[in-house]
Amino acid sequence: MIDGIIFDKDGTLFDFRASWGGWARHLLGDLGRDAAHAREMGAAIGFDVESGVFAPDSPVIAATAADVAACLLPHLPGRSHAGVMDEINARAATATMTPAVPLRPLLSALKARGLRVGLATNDTEAPARAHLAAHDITEFFDFVAGYDSGYGPKPGPGMCAAFAARFGLDPARVAMVGDSRHDLEAGRAAGMRAVAVLTGIAEVAELAPHADVVLADIGALPAWLDGGAAG
Template sequence: MILSSIKGILFDKDGTLVDFQATWFAIGDLLALQAAGGDRARADALMEAAGYDFGKKCFKADSVFAAGTNADIVALWYPDAAAEDRRKMTIGFDQFTAEEGARQSVPLPGSQDAIARLHRLGFRLGVATNDSTGGAEKTLLALGVAQMFDAAYGYDAVANPKPAPDAIYAFSDLTGLKPSEIAMVGDNRHDMEMARAGGVGLAIAVLSGTGTRETLAPMADVVLDSIADLPGFLAARNVA
């Protein structure tokens, strides 16, 4: 791991830039109620199947809702639907979550300042998320940081979403950086698996989302509390 070679940073969105729990429970619950035809008990069961722990009031690490795509959620909640119906429902999920996710997005403490500092230091910045591309772009606008990012890659912007490394290669092609010059930052194992598969120079896990130190540390080069610590981490090692 040669930290001085890092010139670009690719961020996960939910749990890394945005408070996942605060932003997404109400949105997911509304979609679950719709899928359950208004049946509260059935909606709760769907939320549990997607990874929500009602006892702890949070989404579980690496669950479908925490790490999957809208297509994954549709497939889970509508297992008997025909392929074309699922495709149409996924488009509807993408549109709804893009609007509501941006409108209700809660930035993690210190994330906007950290992004601004990293941008000033000259790092090329991107987002790789299993949300839709439209959702990612709208959220960056809502957070007031869109102008600092070169690109946002949702699951629908690449042939294969996380944990496949497609977004890393797309960001590399766009910026002219080698994967070894890119750091991947995320809160889920999918993020770390993508980092390893894509050959990035630095895999950074953050504990601000659904992942835990136990689930993330085995695949990460470093584990930070949140991206608020990232500029200081890099500066302390003579990168910034």
């Protein structure tokens, strides 16, 4: 039995490649002196500017804006870490997110089951809320936390544990749904079920050892909740 679901955002609610490739190109283009400089900074954050492909270990995938800014800072003499992070967050808030599946019908169906629904992202909270609002799905979330919300980043369990505590949920009856090892490890550390989806960068071989189930996308959650094999 599951009483609550806490979602990762990027690569889970929203398709990672489709959503963040354009953001990275624009960010690097604006920060860079020229195309070569943009490529150099892209390499520093595991992103190929020409192909739009992220490396599996790119900090953009599962780390925080502070981590991404730290990777870029050595290539931006004279810039401050806070200033670069502010630019990352400002661009993130206006990035165009591509839903992994139609979100309103899915989230409405999950809420109709009586589930508590949360969001735990290593993005900052303000851009996360902006993305939910842009897709008219804020109403479905009982809890929204970013890495700056006071619970720490994933793979630490803070955000997941806070969600369960807020609503008096038994963590064993909560599912953490995400596309990266950070997500699954955060859920496990909080005592939750771990559900992996393949709408991020990581593939089955990387995720399966850390998950109770690997689903193609979050659209398969209702069947999994009903006991189906919707992997």
